[in-house]
Amino acid sequence: MVDPLLAIEALTKRFGGVVASDAISLALMPGELHAVIGPNGAGKSTMIGQLTGEIGSDHGRIRFGGRDITKLPVYRRSWLGLARSFQITSLFSDFTALDNVALAVQAHSGHSFRFWRAARGEAALREPARTALDRVGLADRADTRVAALSHGECRQLEIAMALATRPRLLLLDEPMAGMGPEDSARLVATLRALKGSLTILLIEHDMDAVFALADRVSVLVFGRIIASGDPAEIRADAAVRQAYLGDGEGWEHG
Amino acid sequence: MKHLLECWRGSGLNPRRAVNAVVLAGLALMPVYAALTGDAFLMTLLTRVVILALAALSLNLIMGFGGMVSFGHAAYLGIGGYAVGILAKEGIGSGFVQWPVAIGASAVYALAVGALSLRTRGVYFIMITLAFAQMIYYVAIGLDRYGGDDGLTIYRRSQFGGFVDLDNKVLFYYLCLALLLAGIYLVWRLVNSRFGFVIRGARSNERRMRAIGFPTFRYKLVCFVIAGAMCGLAGALLANHTNFISPAMMHWTRSGDLMIMAVLGGMQAMFGPLIGAMTFLLLEEQLSRVTEYPNLVLGPLLLFVAIYVNGGIDGLLGGGRRG
Amino acid sequence: MLYFIEQFLNGIQLGMLLFLLAAGLTLIFGIMDLVNLAHGSLYMIGAYFAASFAQLTDSFVLGAILAVLATFAVGIVLEVVAIRRLYARSHLDHVLGTFGLLLFFNELVRLIWGPAGMTLSLPSEMLNAVEILPGLFYPVYRLVIIGVTLAVAGLLYGLVMGTRLGMLIRAGASNREMVGALGVNIKVLYTLIFGLGAALAGFAGLMQAPILTVQIGMGENILIAAFVVVTIGGIGSIRGAFVAALLVGLVDTVGRAFVPDLLRVYLSASASASLGRSLSSMMIYLVMALVLIVRPEGLFPAASK
Numbered sequence: 001m002v003d004p005l006l007a008i009e010a011l012t013k014r015f016g017g018v019v020a021s022d023a024i025s026l027a028l029m030p031g032e033l034h035a036v037i038g039p040n041g042a043g044k045s046t047m048i049g050q051l052t053g054e055i056g057s058d059h060g061r062i063r064f065g066g067r068d069i070t071k072l073p074v075y076r077r078s079w080l081g082l083a084r085s086f087q088i089t090s091l092f093s094d095f096t097a098l099d100n101v102a103l104a105v106q107a108h109s110g111h112s113f114r115f116w117r118a119a120r121g122e123a124a125l126r127e128p129a130r131t132a133l134d135r136v137g138l139a140d141r142a143d144t145r146v147a148a149l150s151h152g153e154c155r156q157l158e159i160a161m162a163l164a165t166r167p168r169l170l171l172l173d174e175p176m177a178g179m180g181p182e183d184s185a186r187l188v189a190t191l192r193a194l195k196g197s198l199t200i201l202l203i204e205h206d207m208d209a210v211f212a213l214a215d216r217v218s219v220l221v222f223g224r225i226i227a228s229g230d231p232a233e234i235r236a237d238a239a240v241r242q243a244y245l246g247d248g249e250g251w252e253h254g
Numbered sequence: 255m256k257h258l259l260e261c262w263r264g265s266g267l268n269p270r271r272a273v274n275a276v277v278l279a280g281l282a283l284m285p286v287y288a289a290l291t292g293d294a295f296l297m298t299l300l301t302r303v304v305i306l307a308l309a310a311l312s313l314n315l316i317m318g319f320g321g322m323v324s325f326g327h328a329a330y331l332g333i334g335g336y337a338v339g340i341l342a343k344e345g346i347g348s349g350f351v352q353w354p355v356a357i358g359a360s361a362v363y364a365l366a367v368g369a370l371s372l373r374t375r376g377v378y379f380i381m382i383t384l385a386f387a388q389m390i391y392y393v394a395i396g397l398d399r400y401g402g403d404d405g406l407t408i409y410r411r412s413q414f415g416g417f418v419d420l421d422n423k424v425l426f427y428y429l430c431l432a433l434l435l436a437g438i439y440l441v442w443r444l445v446n447s448r449f450g451f452v453i454r455g456a457r458s459n460e461r462r463m464r465a466i467g468f469p470t471f472r473y474k475l476v477c478f479v480i481a482g483a484m485c486g487l488a489g490a491l492l493a494n495h496t497n498f499i500s501p502a503m504m505h506w507t508r509s510g511d512l513m514i515m516a517v518l519g520g521m522q523a524m525f526g527p528l529i530g531a532m533t534f535l536l537l538e539e540q541l542s543r544v545t546e547y548p549n550l551v552l553g554p555l556l557l558f559v560a561i562y563v564n565g566g567i568d569g570l571l572g573g574g575r576r577g
Numbered sequence: 578m579l580y581f582i583e584q585f586l587n588g589i590q591l592g593m594l595l596f597l598l599a600a601g602l603t604l605i606f607g608i609m610d611l612v613n614l615a616h617g618s619l620y621m622i623g624a625y626f627a628a629s630f631a632q633l634t635d636s637f638v639l640g641a642i643l644a645v646l647a648t649f650a651v652g653i654v655l656e657v658v659a660i661r662r663l664y665a666r667s668h669l670d671h672v673l674g675t676f677g678l679l680l681f682f683n684e685l686v687r688l689i690w691g692p693a694g695m696t697l698s699l700p701s702e703m704l705n706a707v708e709i710l711p712g713l714f715y716p717v718y719r720l721v722i723i724g725v726t727l728a729v730a731g732l733l734y735g736l737v738m739g740t741r742l743g744m745l746i747r748a749g750a751s752n753r754e755m756v757g758a759l760g761v762n763i764k765v766l767y768t769l770i771f772g773l774g775a776a777l778a779g780f781a782g783l784m785q786a787p788i789l790t791v792q793i794g795m796g797e798n799i800l801i802a803a804f805v806v807v808t809i810g811g812i813g814s815i816r817g818a819f820v821a822a823l824l825v826g827l828v829d830t831v832g833r834a835f836v837p838d839l840l841r842v843y844l845s846a847s848a849s850a851s852l853g854r855s856l857s858s859m860m861i862y863l864v865m866a867l868v869l870i871v872r873p874e875g876l877f878p879a880a881s882k
Contacts, residue, residue, distance in 0.1 A: 323672075396852070547687065557677040560666060
């Protein structure tokens, strides 16, 4: 029996009287792609924040690779191999695509109290960055400033930056949001290529993408996991249909 | 010198390079001109320009590249200056002691202020740095032994045991200029190093920097301390230049002057603080020659720059972006 | 004990003046997100106006009323001509631009009123001291300051909490977009708020004027104290400004009065006088540092923007 890479136990967060995360428990096996879906306001962002450490938790525990990370600061979780992409594109727009990814590499190659040598000349940073760009199909855009990239390319770049930190777990926060069908298809292909070599927690609205990619799916509603299972089980689950249809958001529209 | 040329060549488009070249050549040759014409005042003025440019450069490191809008930078000028003045008064005239103390004391103060103020954001950061500087200002006023409100005359410039005679005005000028150019080179290396990338990344998106694994606070703090130390050196130079220290040199409006120099020159340009300091001080000087009320012109001019000009003089020269 | 009560009253009086300055600053910060270094200039201008108008009309009260109106007008003009063009710029540009305004106003005052400074004399009935407690005489004018500023603070509270304008101000301090969505003419609202802030600053300046002299740059150091108040209180919060202004006023005054005495227990007279002066003028900044360590957004942080 393999231990889960990420084990969330009874994770809870209240904002005033509102319970944003209500005793969430989840386990991700190594190499699995686990999708979390849920209507707007279900608490997906809060959960991501708790996992990355930007939001503290009132109760519960997060274990990652067998280690309790519930109280660790954001950057330490990153060092342990927990990477995320952002929902709102939040790259460094003054830098080139390659600079951005190289910065992510730099974050994981020792401290940065190195004051003299030009960072752009360091092969140790640039080469892994190029590799990561290549993995998401952006190699030819390496020297383009981020401000000049398209929306879809920025999302690819987000993933490249996450990959560059050599993560064990990738948290993807609605990577498809705001994308046209072509860009989405490209991203699905990228993720499919990554699948298996990485453990991925995918938070996503795009149901087609979720059911095309996920090994397991959990459904989050009002801060609670109401169902968890393989895609077929989730599709058939009455409570899930109820929650979604009640919200006026059918699978078909997803 | 080769590196210096490189850093200025690498920094962009032609009009800017031309201006940088003219400014540098002018600064290098000015003592010759002053000697020929016997214009001692020009020498004094430009020494001041060069010293304050070093202070503005250090401010620009944290403000322009690190996004830390510190409104208390004149405090370091004061601390550096008082280190020299107090030691001189107590009979320790050696520059080998005075200057390291000036730099060290500024660094320690920067460490304390930075550790407290870097926890805050935005306007709070501006306000807290301003308030701490004002605190130091009042401390200086309370130093009765060192002249209190009236300040203190320094009767002997820092002694360097025969190596450099600071009383030689030309020599002192060239020393200041050399230190400024060394400072520009240092900042250029710094902002392009790994450390510099972290600082600039934190300016652009700190949350993201933490998410990819940077403990940004400690890098910003170190940057803050480096800038403070550099400005402390400028303070030591300033005290030697004027032979005088007083609380007025760290009044909050002096911090405002330094910000103006940095913004005016263009914060993304290596030579921006120098160009800014030069423009500001020469403009001030020229205006007060033609009118009794120079600030009636200077004030609205600053307002105009704040409203309509992006990237300061460097922006006007087509500087624009740079990686 | 009587001495303590006297110092306590002085602290309240300073605090109330700081509140007048800080109230405008915190509104302008909170609603327009503008760093305004020229706020101290309006304080100075109010004092100069009052001195001139009091001379012209031969009446302190009339002069004061005219001065407040005139400073309000200056604020309105300033907003329309210059300040509103700064809103869309960065904080750094605010600092640069309003610093330019500060230089401009200092020079303008020198041009109009000359470099010498002025005095604003009080009517004779305010010059006396009254016995407020057995054995404790307190200057009438300082009591007037406390009373009048409290009344103004009350009016301001009524304005902010009880009127439609106040509702918009509160909404603006916590959520700028929302006010726009309500279909309010935001430009006019901003102009009015800036004018109100200017009038309050001018009022503070003229109230302080009879105690100190009216001179160029008089608003520069008290501006920083007002910033400290705004920062401690939480940017955008009138209530925070009120509490923080009293705190700062009391800490500063009581500190100055008693720290040197306390030190005298341990140190020589001259050393304690010197150190005491330094220490007591540092106190408000130490209080601010302390507050920001515990609460980085001040005591009463305005609702998130």
